[in-house]
Amino acid sequence: MPAITDAAHEQTFRRFLDAHLDQEMLRFTTAGSVDDGKSTLIGRLLHDTKSVYEDQLASIRASRVNRAGAGQVDLSLLTDGLKAEREQGITIDVAYRYFSTSKRKFIIADTPGHEQYTRNMATGASTADVAIVLIDAKAFAKLGTLLPQSRRHTYIASLLRIPHVVAAVNKMDIVDWSEELFAQISAEYTALATKLGLPSVEIIPLSALTGDNVVEPSTHMSWYSGRTLLDYLETVPLQTSSPRSEPFRFPVQLVVRPNADFRGFGGRVERGEVHPGMAVRALPSGRTTRVKSIVTFDGELKSATAPRSVTLELEDEIDLSRGEMLVAEETAEPSTATAFRAMVVWMHEAPLLPGATYLLKHTVRTVRATVRGLNYRVEVSTADHIPATQLGMNDIAEVVFDTSLPLFFDPYATNREMGAFILIDPLSNATVGAGMILAASEEAAAADAPSLSTPTSGPTLFCLPSREEAAQMLTTLAGRGVRVISLDGEKIVAAALPSVLHAVALAGVAAAVTSRSDFDLRTVDASSLIQGMSAAASWLEKSR
Amino acid sequence: MLNLADIPDTAADALNTRLNHLQALEAESLYILREAVAEFARPVMLYSIGKDSSVMLRLAQKAFYPGPIPFPLLHVDTSYKFPEMISFRDNYAKEIGAELIVHRNEQAIADGASPWKLGTQNCCGALKTRALLDALEAGGFDAAFGGARRDEEKSRAKERVYSFRDSAGQWDPKNQRPELWSLYNSRLRKGESIRVFPLSNWTELDIWLYLYSEQIPIVPLYFAEDRMAVVRGGSITLVHEGVKLLPHERPEPMRVRMRSLGCAPCTGAIRSEADTLPKIIEELITFRRSERENRAIDHDEEGSMETKKREGYF
Numbered sequence: 001m002p003a004i005t006d007a008a009h010e011q012t013f014r015r016f017l018d019a020h021l022d023q024e025m026l027r028f029t030t031a032g033s034v035d036d037g038k039s040t041l042i043g044r045l046l047h048d049t050k051s052v053y054e055d056q057l058a059s060i061r062a063s064r065v066n067r068a069g070a071g072q073v074d075l076s077l078l079t080d081g082l083k084a085e086r087e088q089g090i091t092i093d094v095a096y097r098y099f100s101t102s103k104r105k106f107i108i109a110d111t112p113g114h115e116q117y118t119r120n121m122a123t124g125a126s127t128a129d130v131a132i133v134l135i136d137a138k139a140f141a142k143l144g145t146l147l148p149q150s151r152r153h154t155y156i157a158s159l160l161r162i163p164h165v166v167a168a169v170n171k172m173d174i175v176d177w178s179e180e181l182f183a184q185i186s187a188e189y190t191a192l193a194t195k196l197g198l199p200s201v202e203i204i205p206l207s208a209l210t211g212d213n214v215v216e217p218s219t220h221m222s223w224y225s226g227r228t229l230l231d232y233l234e235t236v237p238l239q240t241s242s243p244r245s246e247p248f249r250f251p252v253q254l255v256v257r258p259n260a261d262f263r264g265f266g267g268r269v270e271r272g273e274v275h276p277g278m279a280v281r282a283l284p285s286g287r288t289t290r291v292k293s294i295v296t297f298d299g300e301l302k303s304a305t306a307p308r309s310v311t312l313e314l315e316d317e318i319d320l321s322r323g324e325m326l327v328a329e330e331t332a333e334p335s336t337a338t339a340f341r342a343m344v345v346w347m348h349e350a351p352l353l354p355g356a357t358y359l360l361k362h363t364v365r366t367v368r369a370t371v372r373g374l375n376y377r378v379e380v381s382t383a384d385h386i387p388a389t390q391l392g393m394n395d396i397a398e399v400v401f402d403t404s405l406p407l408f409f410d411p412y413a414t415n416r417e418m419g420a421f422i423l424i425d426p427l428s429n430a431t432v433g434a435g436m437i438l439a440a441s442e443e444a445a446a447a448d449a450p451s452l453s454t455p456t457s458g459p460t461l462f463c464l465p466s467r468e469e470a471a472q473m474l475t476t477l478a479g480r481g482v483r484v485i486s487l488d489g490e491k492i493v494a495a496a497l498p499s500v501l502h503a504v505a506l507a508g509v510a511a512a513v514t515s516r517s518d519f520d521l522r523t524v525d526a527s528s529l530i531q532g533m534s535a536a537a538s539w540l541e542k543s544r
Numbered sequence: 545m546l547n548l549a550d551i552p553d554t555a556a557d558a559l560n561t562r563l564n565h566l567q568a569l570e571a572e573s574l575y576i577l578r579e580a581v582a583e584f585a586r587p588v589m590l591y592s593i594g595k596d597s598s599v600m601l602r603l604a605q606k607a608f609y610p611g612p613i614p615f616p617l618l619h620v621d622t623s624y625k626f627p628e629m630i631s632f633r634d635n636y637a638k639e640i641g642a643e644l645i646v647h648r649n650e651q652a653i654a655d656g657a658s659p660w661k662l663g664t665q666n667c668c669g670a671l672k673t674r675a676l677l678d679a680l681e682a683g684g685f686d687a688a689f690g691g692a693r694r695d696e697e698k699s700r701a702k703e704r705v706y707s708f709r710d711s712a713g714q715w716d717p718k719n720q721r722p723e724l725w726s727l728y729n730s731r732l733r734k735g736e737s738i739r740v741f742p743l744s745n746w747t748e749l750d751i752w753l754y755l756y757s758e759q760i761p762i763v764p765l766y767f768a769e770d771r772m773a774v775v776r777g778g779s780i781t782l783v784h785e786g787v788k789l790l791p792h793e794r795p796e797p798m799r800v801r802m803r804s805l806g807c808a809p810c811t812g813a814i815r816s817e818a819d820t821l822p823k824i825i826e827e828l829i830t831f832r833r834s835e836r837e838n839r840a841i842d843h844d845e846e847g848s849m850e851t852k853k854r855e856g857y858f
Contacts, residue, residue: 020753021564024562100747266607431722
């Protein structure tokens, strides 16, 4: 290697360095069924962009496992990291890979395609700018239609609002590079994309095994004049809306107070831009003040845009702590609500049940959230809505939540970071679900009026025919960590239930169990009661 | 680094407000560091003295500025580290005013634990993994920042930013919490802990570019210099008091540097003329071999890093 010996060389290199420092970063995720060849495709991208070191190649050449066939290097081994995967030949968890070209730096979230691992695809999709959905041309030729998993992966990409989707039609080498088959796949995929309302879709015929149209243009498919996969990844526009045109959102992560002279608020600008002198409002207090300075280790800034992490000093001493939020006084405020509808991806073996209470983390704010009800479940391979009473592992549904404290949010469709949340089981501490807020709940808006009949975050009422069943339900709910209370049917008449439930709600209790034979719905006009009861009745049905 | 504050307003307006990749990585790391400090009772930073630790330490200074770093640094000293590393560690911690905890498995060291006697797997097990788990328990730490990057090694590619460890400090790759957006789950039961990796998305090149653009001090062993060394089993071993010479070995001066820093007996040097950061970066760009290749401990058997991680290695 030539050493840098003179000033001219050094100057050339500094120019290269500056250009490299100025690169953009693109995050993409890959989804495909078992045997679609995802790992091979990523291995091919890494190999052909010269992102694989010689010793890594030597190590996969020497590996005991080789599924690529005699004489060929099994490129999928570059990404199949864990022992269990090498033994079973499938990718079992999200793996992150990195490479860069002269144009961009790339982060790949490689996610498994097996149906039971939907949660992993959602994980990879949550931060992606682009989704690559693998379609196996050979399987399509055999079935005459897209595999259900391909539809499922495309739906998840649309649900997680990945800005761009590219369908990589793989194994074209096995189907004799057939233009006709590709046209069929294209037509069916375009129809699916239109149905799901995907804003940006590209369809590329390729072979991960031979490398055609991955990095180098294919010599076998002269009928295709479009971009190669790498061309696409290097040129697809990144988010086009400027943070300057967005409303400012700043969730407070921590208060920085090293001494009596300094009090700042550390956090990440989630949307928009902030500059000294800007008028800001604190949520939930509503207090207003101005930004005095944007403090960083590298000096004060004249402005900071999303997603920069900074510390803000304010003109006035206002009450503000972790989990609260600063927004621009002039622009649209986020929704503030204790009830909202959201799409939920369930990720745990134990089902999500109406009435159950979870910890909900949204931005840097953690609250208790109770499932008020399920509006519908999505049949992912057809995108149809079907009724549901509970959610199992990998189910996706629209769920209504009530929270113990208000959240400050924008719909997920408007901004991912301001609309996303996770659900945590308060007993096991497992992350059990991921959610995307649609809107504040309409019923909750009515509840803001001072009416006793609809408590702001009503507990779910479980009404059971016998005392024995009520006792059993009480034990079950308590065992699941739900804060639950028993209402004695002989002492509290049905007509008094709404006001009793209101008091129970204020005490932060998530569910009430009662047993009564005289219960008459006509005397109770609280929609939350009816919802809770029907859900409880059908849940009981299932558990019998 | 490109800083909007340094540019006149009119020019800044013309610039796309999107952050370049190093600014984006820095912003993400600061967010992770702050989130962990806000949510854990007693965090600690595992400080290995290497280049990644140097970047992580600078990010910690930035995250809590103008306040001090709100957690101690923990160095697990195997007694086999290069002397230059130890002096750098002590001077630098003092210079930036950080609290430094040094922990050694004194029993194993007294018993003569060495890679020659135990093999690299067992030597790491006693002097690194066991020592680390003991130090974390002794300090009552519920979260430990580590400088590991996902691009280093295949099993690390699957790590979460928050890596859950059971009460024995062990990693179960099949039982990791799903991690979406930047919403990290910090909930723990007594005895459980989380390893937090703020540099998860950084690559080796990103680290060097950041060291350069931020002018961060690193151990001089990273820079090429004439050093006494022997060629042993295909790799270059630096000669100093901690390394036993074999009967036939005759040390000679070689122009070498370290690409990654570990224990002296198990970390090889590379021949290089790169004695400045730009030269190292230029060398890296034309390099065709991975950075951990010179680390004997990763290669004793296929999947050995995964085995170590399951046992509690970070």
